[in-house]
Amino acid sequence: MSRRLTPLLLTGVAAASLALAATAVQAQQARRTALRPSVPAYVAQQPAPEFPVATSISATPDSIGDPAALIQQQRSTISRAAPPRASRSVRGESVRGVTQRQFRRPQPTVTGLPPSPPPPPPVRRASTETDPYAPLGLRLGNVVLKPALTSGIGYDTNPQRTAGPDRKGSPFSRFDGETEIQSDWNVHELKGKLRGGYSSYFRNHEASRPDGEGALDLRLDASRDTRILLESRFRLDTQRPGSPDLNAPVVGRPLVYQYGGSAGVTHDFNRLQMTLRGSIDRYDYEDATLISGATLSQADRNQTQYGLRLRAAYEVTPGFKPFVQGEIDTREFDEPVDSSGYQRSSDGATGRIGTTFEISRQITGEISGGYQNRKYDDPRLRNLKGYVGDAAILWAPTPLTTVTLRGTSELGDTTIAGSSGTRVHRAALEIAHALRRNLIVTGIGVFSRTVYEGPNPREDYASLGARIEYKLTRTFSVRASFTHERLNSTAVGSDYTANVAQVGLRVQF
Secondary structure, three states: OHHHHHHHHHHHHHHHHHHHHHHHHHHHHHHHHHHOOOOOHHHHOOOOOOOOOOOOOOOOHHHHOOHHHHHHHOOOOOOOOOOOOOOOOOOOOOOOOOOHHHHOOOOOOOOOOOOOOOOOOOOOOOOOOOOOOOOOOEEEOOEEEEEEEEEEEEEEOOOOOOOOOOOOOEEEEEEEEEEEEEEOOOOOEEEEEEEEEEEEEOOOHHHOEEEEEEEEEEEEEOOOOEEEEEEEEEEEEEOOOOOOOOOOOEEOOOEEEEEEEEEEEEEEEOOEEEEEEEEEEEEEEOOEEEOOOOEEOOHHHOEEEEEEEEEEEEOOEOOEEEEEEEEEEEEEEOOOOOOOOOOOOEEEEEEEEEEEEEEOOOEEEEEEEEEEEEEEOOOOOOOEEEEEEEEEEEEEEEOOEEEEEEEEEEEEOOOOOOOOOEEEEEEEEEEEEEEEOOEEEEEEEEEEEEEEOOOOOEEEEEEEEEEEEEEOOOOEEEEEEEEEEEEEEOOOOOOEEEEEEEEEEEEEO
């Protein structure tokens, strides 16, 4: 019986050994599969090949004593044939639902836009300069200064502007200094011009005198439609000895100082522009020296003027803007009563209408006219009434010719006994023509009439002159001028005539 059981036991041991070997082979294949790269989904979905499994074991006498020999002599349960479709290229397959993106390396994450290509270099073009002899100026931050100095000599046939045959001519030297100011800001603006000069007469030192004028404007852009305007101004002049306000013969030329400022605001309501401005101006007169050596006080002429102005302008077209303007002012004298016993302080009201215009960029300017009424504190002085106006027109008929016309009509003050004031009408015409780019000829004509209220004198003044300027470089230029002056007055002994010739060198930066 033992002989029958022995083959059965050996057969069971061999079968168990084969099962353990198959399990080990499958585990090894699983490890290799895990280490291999990922396989496409369609490969993994293929049915596993059917491997033949031995159902019977034939043992030989030699293998009975060695179980390992039984396993080595059996056919392998793992197929050595290549899997179906393994030799084909994966990319060559056209399988629905599969794309090549699954087999590419992942793209890097984009965190920003790529840099834009650099712009092409600008095309350099030759710049066309309007005036090659214009000064370049000196830059201080964002402000440009254009200073200039002029020095010259000349001859004046009547330095004191007096009547009579005893007037004596005199050579003189003249010195002028000036500067223009212009800001270069994105918003706001600062601009102005300052000038001062002195004439020194060699034979008549008493006629030597200074003169000057200037204005400085600042615009502050508070918003797109609102601007704050600040202005300052000054003027230095002298009185001629034969002036009706100097009721006695004097020596020399007394100085007159005028200075002041204003502040205002401008707001745009679409095409309607409203401007409100307040101003204050001061007038100081220097005491005069009489021929006898005594002093003539002019303190009764010193005054301060306060004004308030409202202006409404409407832009009909970009080149045509009419306006309506109303103004009130008060003139207060330092001394309530002047040397003649009159109270000169007064209140005035003025109304104007006018327009600013620009016609084909050749004619630009502003013109206005109105009426003023001035009432004095002294009841003996009649109200001073009359028409007032201003005009400033610039005409450029050709690129080489410029015509400038200015005119004004105003009511002034006086200290003549019994006279309320003066009516002054003034007009000036200037024509400049460029013979060459650096050679400019200018003709100037001035006419004015001063009428004193009451039975008082009337003065007519006329001046004709010519000036030529030759620009050597941007910095240096030579100037020469001639002026003829004439005054006709109804007052006895006040007429005069004068001729002035001058040549000088101008240096500008």
